[in-house]
Amino acid sequence: MDILLLSRIQFALTVMFHYIYPPLSIGLGMVLVIMESMSIFTKNPLYHQMTKFWVKIFGLIFAIGVATGIVMEFEFGTNWATYSRYVGDIFGSALAAEGVFAFFLESGFLAILLFGWDKVSPRMHWISTMLVCLGAHFSAVWIVVAGSWMQTPAGYHIVTQGSHVRAEITDFWAMVFNPSSMERLAHVLSGAWETAAFMVLSISAFYLLKKKHIAFAKASMKVALAMAVIACLGQMITGRISAEGVAKRQPAKLAAMEGHYAAQAPADFYILGIVDDNKSEVNGLKIKGMLSYLTTGDFNKPVQGLESFKKEDRPPVAIVFQSYHGMIIIGIVCMFLVFTAVILLWQKRLFESTWFLKLLVPAVLLPQLANQLGWITAEVGRQPWIVYGLLRTSEALSKSVQANAVLTSLIMFTLIYTLLFVLFIFLLDQKIKHGPEGFEHDIDTQMHRA
Amino acid sequence: MDLHLIWFILVGVLLAGYAILDGFDLGVGALHLFAKGDQERRLMINSIGPVWDGNEVWLVTGGGALFAAFPDVYATLASGFYLAVFLLIFALIFRAVAIEFRSKQASAVWRQSWDVAFSVASILSAFLFGVVIGNLIWGIPLGADKEFQGTFFGLLHPYALLTGVMVLSVCMMHGAIYVVMKTQGELHDKARGWVKNCIIFFMIMYVLLTMVTMLYVPKMVEHLKAYPILFLIPVVKLLVIANIPREIYHKRDFLAFLSSSVAIVLFMFLFGAGIFPNMVLSNPLPENSLTIYNASSSIKTLQTMFTIALIGMPVVLAYTISIYWIFRGKVKLDNHSY
Numbered sequence: 174m175d176i177l178l179l180s181r182i183q184f185a186l187t188v189m190f191h192y193i194y195p196p197l198s199i200g201l202g203m204v205l206v207i208m209e210s211m212s213i214f215t216k217n218p219l220y221h222q223m224t225k226f227w228v229k230i231f232g233l234i235f236a237i238g239v240a241t242g243i244v245m246e247f248e249f250g251t252n253w254a255t256y257s258r259y260v261g262d263i264f265g266s267a268l269a270a271e272g273v274f275a276f277f278l279e280s281g282f283l284a285i286l287l288f289g290w291d292k293v294s295p296r297m298h299w300i301s302t303m304l305v306c307l308g309a310h311f312s313a314v315w316i317v318v319a320g321s322w323m324q325t326p327a328g329y330h331i332v333t334q335g336s337h338v339r340a341e342i343t344d345f346w347a348m349v350f351n352p353s354s355m356e357r358l359a360h361v362l363s364g365a366w367e368t369a370a371f372m373v374l375s376i377s378a379f380y381l382l383k384k385k386h387i388a389f390a391k392a393s394m395k396v397a398l399a400m401a402v403i404a405c406l407g408q409m410i411t412g413r414i415s416a417e418g419v420a421k422r423q424p425a426k427l428a429a430m431e432g433h434y435a436a437q438a439p440a441d442f443y444i445l446g447i448v449d450d451n452k453s454e455v456n457g458l459k460i461k462g463m464l465s466y467l468t469t470g471d472f473n474k475p476v477q478g479l480e481s482f483k484k485e486d487r488p489p490v491a492i493v494f495q496s497y498h499g500m501i502i503i504g505i506v507c508m509f510l511v512f513t514a515v516i517l518l519w520q521k522r523l524f525e526s527t528w529f530l531k532l533l534v535p536a537v538l539l540p541q542l543a544n545q546l547g548w549i550t551a552e553v554g555r556q557p558w559i560v561y562g563l564l565r566t567s568e569a570l571s572k573s574v575q576a577n578a579v580l581t582s583l584i585m586f587t588l589i590y591t592l593l594f595v596l597f598i599f600l601l602d603q604k605i606k607h608g609p610e611g612f613e614h615d616i617d618t619q620m621h622r623a
Numbered sequence: 624m625d626l627h628l629i630w631f632i633l634v635g636v637l638l639a640g641y642a643i644l645d646g647f648d649l650g651v652g653a654l655h656l657f658a659k660g661d662q663e664r665r666l667m668i669n670s671i672g673p674v675w676d677g678n679e680v681w682l683v684t685g686g687g688a689l690f691a692a693f694p695d696v697y698a699t700l701a702s703g704f705y706l707a708v709f710l711l712i713f714a715l716i717f718r719a720v721a722i723e724f725r726s727k728q729a730s731a732v733w734r735q736s737w738d739v740a741f742s743v744a745s746i747l748s749a750f751l752f753g754v755v756i757g758n759l760i761w762g763i764p765l766g767a768d769k770e771f772q773g774t775f776f777g778l779l780h781p782y783a784l785l786t787g788v789m790v791l792s793v794c795m796m797h798g799a800i801y802v803v804m805k806t807q808g809e810l811h812d813k814a815r816g817w818v819k820n821c822i823i824f825f826m827i828m829y830v831l832l833t834m835v836t837m838l839y840v841p842k843m844v845e846h847l848k849a850y851p852i853l854f855l856i857p858v859v860k861l862l863v864i865a866n867i868p869r870e871i872y873h874k875r876d877f878l879a880f881l882s883s884s885v886a887i888v889l890f891m892f893l894f895g896a897g898i899f900p901n902m903v904l905s906n907p908l909p910e911n912s913l914t915i916y917n918a919s920s921s922i923k924t925l926q927t928m929f930t931i932a933l934i935g936m937p938v939v940l941a942y943t944i945s946i947y948w949i950f951r952g953k954v955k956l957d958n959h960s961y
Contacts, residue, residue: 236722242683243682243683243715243716246686247701250700250701251701254699254701254702254770257694257697260694261695262694265689265690265691265697266691266924266927266928268690270687273684273687273932273935274931276683277684277935281677281943282942282946284676284946284950287959288673289949293949336768339694341920341921342923345923573702573772574702581706582705585709585713589713589716596724600728604727
């Protein structure tokens with residue numbers, strides 16, 4: 174088999190599997206900060222109980238996130254050695270900064286978060302929770318900076334020494350604040366919040382349906398709902414800004430996202446569609462001229478289409494188009510669910526609306542799916558480049574690695590990750606069924622009296 | 624100042640930090656199956672429970688620093704040792720999830736399976752780190768394009784296997800002392816026995832490896848000959864190593880642990896001084912070696928990264944010390960434990 178394809182499949186598999194976990198730890202970190210703050214300031218034991226339960230879920234997710242994250246740290250070198258030599262100056266710096274500023278903070282204070290309940294004062298524990306949450310957010314900052322530099326390189330120059338060509342930093346801050354990094358960071362973080370909020374909503378809805386841990390579930394749901402509202406709105410806004418950025422800086426990617434072929438013509442916005450790459454057209458439900466309006470403010474202005482790029486410079490259209498539209502549709506469904514929940518809560522019917530709670534339970538999968546689709550849109554949309562406009566993916570491989578070796582590691586990853594995923598779901602399910610610890614009954618009765 | 628040299632030292636510091644810290648928790652893993660019964664094994668795992676994950680961050684950051692400061696070294700080693708790197712990563716994954724998953728079910732089969740996974744993965748990780756070090760001392764075939772030209776099985780030559788076992792013996796000794804320090808009662812007494820056996824195992828490997836290195840890789844001591852003051856290092860190292868059984872005998876467990884930590888740092892120092900200025904020696908064609916000069920990033924990046932290290936590392940040390948301080952003393956099982 175083709176080593177390029179194998180390496181890309183392996184990278185996609187390992188990063189997508191890894192990316193199930195970090196959004197949850199980032200978002201749950203925020204959930205924990207809110208809950209423990211409420212526990213500290215109200216002294217209500219219910220919030221303490223909530224914090225303890227979600228910390229346990231957090232611990233399980235974090236462990237798998239760490240285990241699968243080590244892979245990513247070394248996979249640039251194993252499979253993409255030429256890329257690593259080319260960008261080490263820049264990409265390596267961001268990764269090292271992530272280690273120094275984020276991982277140490279996160280993993281150090283995680284010890285207190287998980288095991289320090291009786292070792293430190295409640296206030297110190299609360300501070301540790303905040304530091305873990307901060308660390309998780311910092312790690313998103315550096316990795317998104319590194320990834321964004323591959324989309325919109327800045328602050329570098331190309332240096333040639335003999336047969337070796339590489340990018341070197343000229344301006345560190347221009348590299349960090351490259352044109353797309355902040356908007357992509359905001360989009361990633363609101364996605365992470367949404368993912369965790371939906372997880373809390375789902376598990377709480379499950380308890381309400383089972384009529385177990387009622388007070389716990391209601392209070393957890395309220396916290397998650399508040400976060401979900403902010404995250405959903407954030408997703409729409411940052412998604413919109415990101416798309417505008419792509420239109421400006423990566424026109425081939427935008428054209429693939431919308432399946433816009435004609436070199437210079439007013440562009441439509443598809444709601445759903447099927448791409449026919451041979452005929453260079455998309456069949457589906459569309460709003461005429463809407464993409465022109467969104468990018469230029471005028472329904473009739475032309476937008477640069479795929480045909481203005483050489484065939485070898487175009488990303489694959491169908492996969493980018495479908496992932497992008499899938500992500501948007503899921504985002505809208507999530508928004509609809511969250512605002513329905515808010516209205517139901519307003520009318521004091523949320524916790525009794527069985528039909529709606531039944532929708533919330535599987536909804537945990539929606540933001541996860543949207544994260545993955547968004548990632549596919551961003552990375553496949555960047556193709557055929559590994560660093561946009563500078564280095565092609567096909568030129569970035571390790572020269573000393575044979576296809577057989579990649580096939581071997583790919584098979585191993587598939588087996589190990591399947592096992593890990595099955596075990597993760599099994600243990601998560603056990604934890605959920607086991608439920609929060611202690612004094613459930615007392616709290617319920619206290620709440621009724623109050 | 625020579626930034627290349629500074630970064631050679633800084634990467635060394637990060638990896639030495641990793642060797643001291645993960646060294647003992649790999650050692651605890653390697654000894655895990657010698658602990659009998661669920662209670663003892665829980666004590667073993669919980670002795671490293673709050674810290675193993677932070678210890679591994681030293682490797683992740685060391686890897687990141689290598690990528691940033693010496694991209695060619697990172698790229699050549701990771702791609703050249705392709706299967707070995709993934710084997711190591713799989714071992715580290717199994718270790719991590721074994722620690723996390725083991726306690727989540729009460730079934731004996733479940734726990735025993737994770738015990739075996741934890742121990743085998745720890746032994747394999749320590750051994751593979753040693754194999755990598757052995758290859759860096761011995762040299763690997765590199766082309767003029769800085770690319771590895773050998774095979775996976777070519778990496779498993781006798782010298783590399785010997786360093787693999789040597790590193791395993793260091794970790795086991797270090798881990799056994801850690802267990803002695805962190806436990807009390809029956810397990811503590813048992814671990815004292817482990818320490819004795821591990822010291823013997825380590826001494827045999829140490830003498831053997833030193834002799835083989837002198838005979839077959841004499842260039843590892845060239846710098847010592849050039850700067851006789853450096854001979855102090857192996858002398859101090861010998862004294863430190865000799866101090867370990869003495870402290871154990873006097874039941875000053877912490878000082879024994881400190882001694883084995885210092886010994887590890889001195890090993891790393893001698894290793895660094897031995898290979899300097901090469902980072903990856905090319906064998907047979909030494910002119911293709913990757914040095915701290917021909918494999919580094921731009922001066923601008925080395926400078927920027929140095930600033931980051933100056934800001935970040937004191938803070939990192941402060942966290943690390945506070946966490947170890949908070950979790951000091953003998954390990955006790957409570958309802959937050961694994």
